[in-house]
Amino acid sequence: MSLPKASELPIGAVIPEPGSTRRNKTAGWRTLKPVIHDDRCVRCQLCWLYCPEGTIVEIKGVFKVNGKTYDTKYEINYDYCKGCGICANECPTKAIEMVPEAP
Amino acid sequence: MMQKTKLVEALTGNYAAAYAVKASDVDVIAVYPITPQTTIVEKLSEFVANGELNAELIHVESEHSALSAVVGASAAGARVFTATSSQGLELAHEILHIASAMRLPIVMAVPARALSAPISIHNDYGDVMNAKDTGWIIYIAASAQEVYDTIIQAYRVAETANLPAMVAYDGFLMSHTVEPVELNDEEEVRKFLPRPLRPYTLNPKRPVTMGPLASPDWYYEFKYQQATALREAYKVVKEVDALYGEKFGRSYGVVETYRMEDADYAIVTYGGAAYGNAKAAADMARERGIAAGVVRIRLYRPFPTMDVLRALEGVKAFAVLDRAIMFGSPAEGPLYKDIATVMFMHGVDKPAVNIIHGIGQRTMYVEDMYKIYTMLKERPSKEVVFMGVRI
Numbered sequence: 001m002s003l004p005k006a007s008e009l010p011i012g013a014v015i016p017e018p019g020s021t022r023r024n025k026t027a028g029w030r031t032l033k034p035v036i037h038d039d040r041c042v043r044c045q046l047c048w049l050y051c052p053e054g055t056i057v058e059i060k061g062v063f064k065v066n067g068k069t070y071d072t073k074y075e076i077n078y079d080y081c082k083g084c085g086i087c088a089n090e091c092p093t094k095a096i097e098m099v100p101e102a103p
Numbered sequence: 104m105m106q107k108t109k110l111v112e113a114l115t116g117n118y119a120a121a122y123a124v125k126a127s128d129v130d131v132i133a134v135y136p137i138t139p140q141t142t143i144v145e146k147l148s149e150f151v152a153n154g155e156l157n158a159e160l161i162h163v164e165s166e167h168s169a170l171s172a173v174v175g176a177s178a179a180g181a182r183v184f185t186a187t188s189s190q191g192l193e194l195a196h197e198i199l200h201i202a203s204a205m206r207l208p209i210v211m212a213v214p215a216r217a218l219s220a221p222i223s224i225h226n227d228y229g230d231v232m233n234a235k236d237t238g239w240i241i242y243i244a245a246s247a248q249e250v251y252d253t254i255i256q257a258y259r260v261a262e263t264a265n266l267p268a269m270v271a272y273d274g275f276l277m278s279h280t281v282e283p284v285e286l287n288d289e290e291e292v293r294k295f296l297p298r299p300l301r302p303y304t305l306n307p308k309r310p311v312t313m314g315p316l317a318s319p320d321w322y323y324e325f326k327y328q329q330a331t332a333l334r335e336a337y338k339v340v341k342e343v344d345a346l347y348g349e350k351f352g353r354s355y356g357v358v359e360t361y362r363m364e365d366a367d368y369a370i371v372t373y374g375g376a377a378y379g380n381a382k383a384a385a386d387m388a389r390e391r392g393i394a395a396g397v398v399r400i401r402l403y404r405p406f407p408t409m410d411v412l413r414a415l416e417g418v419k420a421f422a423v424l425d426r427a428i429m430f431g432s433p434a435e436g437p438l439y440k441d442i443a444t445v446m447f448m449h450g451v452d453k454p455a456v457n458i459i460h461g462i463g464q465r466t467m468y469v470e471d472m473y474k475i476y477t478m479l480k481e482r483p484s485k486e487v488v489f490m491g492v493r494i
Contacts, residue, residue, distance in 0.1 A: 006327045006328045006331075007328075009321075009324055009328065010302070010303065011265055011302055011303075011328060011332070012265070012302075012303070012325075013204070013205070013314070013317055013321075014303045014311050014312065014313055015311060015313075016303060016311050018310040018311075018312075020312075026318075029318060
């Protein structure tokens with residue numbers, strides 16, 4: 001991704017258009033990426049509850065995993081996840097693994 | 104065109120500042136008292152109360168708030184003013200960086216005063232020198248007339264360069280002493296200060312975000328922009344000074360020299376008391392056969408590198424008289440360090456002594472300054488000399 005040069009930016013770090021955070025992805029500083037291993041997930045919802053950025057997404061549906069049927073599944077919104085690792089730390093079944101980002 | 108009738112008033116440095124702010128048709132003034140700045144804002148509140156100046160005068164609870172209030176007003180597009188000294192400037196320090204990085208054309212007067220502890224209400228440049236690297240344009244004036252002229256110039260410069268400007272001068276020695284000051288026709292000042300369209304202002308019809316967070320991908324670019332803008336403001340300062348000279352008949356340049364044409368030895372300094380006494384000492388030295396001169400730094404930031412190099416080109420040795428102490432520095436004088444950098448970067452190597460004097464308004468005698476010239480002639484060196492202190 002090529003970002004604008006200093007000479008191309010508005011002065012004083014002004015953001016000249018409203019609502020720009022809607023398209024401003026804030027995951028840029030993530031160095032470790034949480035990966036959910038769905039086969040180990042018991043749907044306790046703790047990751048969803050603890051995530052400070054609300055980037056754990058709860059998906060409704062019918063999911064068959066290891067012979068069990070669940071009505072939810074968890075995924076991560078990598079556009080906004082900063083990689084803090086709180087989800088992995090809280091997960092009681094160690095279903096979330098922190099994987100280094102590709103440089 | 105120069106104005107024909109002259110209006111001359113006997114004014115203190117502080118009143119000269121207040122008259123310049125009135126002439127500049129300022130919209131918002133944030134006031135908080137601190138010696139020796141207080142009489143500026145006292146005079147301004149008088150102007151506002153009398154209806155002579157149509158401005159919003161905000162009483163705030165601290166200098167941090169004073170500068171914050173004018174940051175907000177300036178962001179909304181107003182022409183603003185505030186003033187402070189010493190501990191007040193220290194308390195506002197955090198906002199100094201914010202004002203310059205947000206590129207707001209604030210003008211602030213700073214009658215310079217020593218820093219605590221121990222408490223001193225008297226003059227030195229400890230406060231201003233602590234603020235010198237905060238991204239502001241910094242002028243140091245040497246007369247009440249220059250305070251008046253520089254504040255008016257500072258508005259034009261600040262609004263052209265989109266940077267804040269500080270106009271400093273000797274606390275008490277200039278802020279509370281009376282000099283004749285020629286005042287401009289206020290209509291002419293207002294013509295000299297058109298209100299240029301600002302790149303961004305807070306306006307509900309055109310919403311923008313000011314002061315956001317910048318992640319490591321963005322922050323450096325904005326700081327580079329800011330560093331470049333301050334370097335480039337040098338040209339603006341020179342142009343505005345020349346335009347002001349054409350219109351009002353007084354200009355100063357960025358560096359002022361006295362008897363430097365054929366000088367062998369020079370004192371480089373700033374502020375009214377040091378400059379005035381150094382000039383008297385140069386006269387005395389010349390009467391006694393030493394080709395002495397004085398260089399005064401009027402524009403401290405952005406630093407007038409080439410002007411200083413040119414001014415000192417012909418001297419055999421020079422002294423930098425600093426009125427502030429940068430504790431633990433390789434040399435304790437802030438101006439000395441800047442000039443040493445200039446000389447080093449341009450391959451100039453000559454004896455240059457750093458004189459520290461006038462700390463907490465310790466009297467700097469003309470005789471002291473004369474001694475500096477004899478020191479330069481008899482034993483030129485590179486050292487720091489604390490002068491006028493009992494050791």
